[in-house]
Structure formats: structure tokens, C-alpha cells
Amino acid sequence: MNSQKRLITMLVAAAGLLILPLVLQGFGNAWVRIVDMALLFVLLSLGLNIVVGYAGLLDLGYVAFFAIGAYMYGLLASSQLTDSFPAIAAMFPDGLHAPLWVILPLGAGLAGVFGILLGALWAAGWWSIFADQPLVHPRSSLIMVATLLTLLMAGTSFIRRQTRLHN
Numbered sequence: 001m002n003s004q005k006r007l008i009t010m011l012v013a014a015a016g017l018l019i020l021p022l023v024l025q026g027f028g029n030a031w032v033r034i035v036d037m038a039l040l041f042v043l044l045s046l047g048l049n050i051v052v053g054y055a056g057l058l059d060l061g062y063v064a065f066f067a068i069g070a071y072m073y074g075l076l077a078s079s080q081l082t083d084s085f086p087a088i089a090a091m092f093p094d095g096l097h098a099p100l101w102v103i104l105p106l107g108a109g110l111a112g113v114f115g116i117l118l119g120a121l122w123a124a125g126w127w128s129i130f131a132d133q134p135l136v137h138p139r140s141s142l143i144m145v146a147t148l149l150t151l152l153m154a155g156t157s158f159i160r161r162q163t164r165l166h167n
Contacts, residue, residue, distance in 0.1 A: 017039065020035060021035065021036070044063065044066065047062055047063075047066075048062070065111040065112075065114060065115050066111065068107075068110060068111045068114050069107035069108055069110060069111040070107065072103070072106060072107040072110050072111075073103050073104075073107045076096060076097075076098045076102075076103045076106070077097060077098060077100070077103055078095075078097070079095040079096075079097075081096055082095050082096055
């Protein structure tokens with residue numbers, strides 16, 4: 001009975017969160033953006049809770065995969081992609097503004113592909129060049145350093161890309 005009550009409470013809360021932006025739209029876009037950012041941070045903290053709390057690993061780079069999907073969304077939903085690549089601009093002279101429901105699975109898929117590739121590289125032992133042991137059964141400190149390296153690589157590549165776009 002208690003689990004059924006908990007499920008109903010979660011469903012009502014989820015429905016309320018889905019309706020919340022529509023209600024806040026009447027008060028202005030600023031409130032919608034504030035709530036969107038708050039829910040984004042809730043989503044990221046839940047991801048950290050799963051990795052650190054349940055798995056017991058200190059993972060610092062899971063946000064890099066979130067950033068990869070978000071960067072893909074930014075490229076496909078704005079004119080940045082056509083501004084950067086003349087061949088794509090020739091195919092889409094008015095800009096490539098893909099719909100949200102097309103970009104969301106593409107961004108999630110791209111982030112998943114990067115996660116699988118990076119996990120395969122770590123399991124294959126390329127990390128042993130730096131740590132003197134393969135990362136198949138890693139200690140928490142090795143995972144922390146490896147995922148921090150992932151986050152730094154993703155962040156650096158995004159910053160370099162933005163610098164080239166604006167210079």
C-alpha cells in the first residue's frame with residue numbers, strides 16, 4: 001500500500017512539473033527560464049546522486065556527455081552550424097533549424113555513442129599508459145581522474161570551437 005501511494009505521489013508531481021511551464025508562461029518568460037534552469041540542475045544532481053550515492057564512485061565527468069548532447073542541440077537548432085560550414089549553408093540557405101523532437105534523440109544518441117566509445121577505450125586499456133594498470137577494475141581515484149580528464153577534453157574542445165567561430 002505504501003509503494004502504491006508513493007507511485008501516485010510521483011505521478012502527480014511529474015504531471016505538475018509538466019504543467020508548471022504552461023502556468024508560468026502567463027507570468028512572463030523569465031519565470032519559465034528560472035524554473036527550467038532549476039529543473040536542469042535537479043536533473044544533473046540526480047545523475048550525480050546515482051553515480052556517487054548508489055555506485056559509490058566519484059565521477060566528475062558525466063556532465064561532459066550532457067554537454068555533448070546540449071552542444072549538438074545548440075548547433076542543430078540555431079544558425080551556428082550553417083555559419084561554420086559553408087557546405088551545409090549551401091544545402092540549407094535559410095539555416096538548419098531542426099525541430100526539438102528530432103534533435104533530442106539525436107543529442108542523446110550522440111552522447112551515448114561518446115560514452116560507449118570512451119568506456120570501450122578505458123576497458124581496452126589505453127588508460128594504462130597513464131595509470132600503470134588497466135581501468136577494468138578501477139579504484140575510485142582512477143575513475144575520478146579519468147572522468148575529470150573527459151570533462152576537461154570536452155570543455156576545451158567546446159571553448160576552442162567557440163573561439164574559432166567568433167574570431
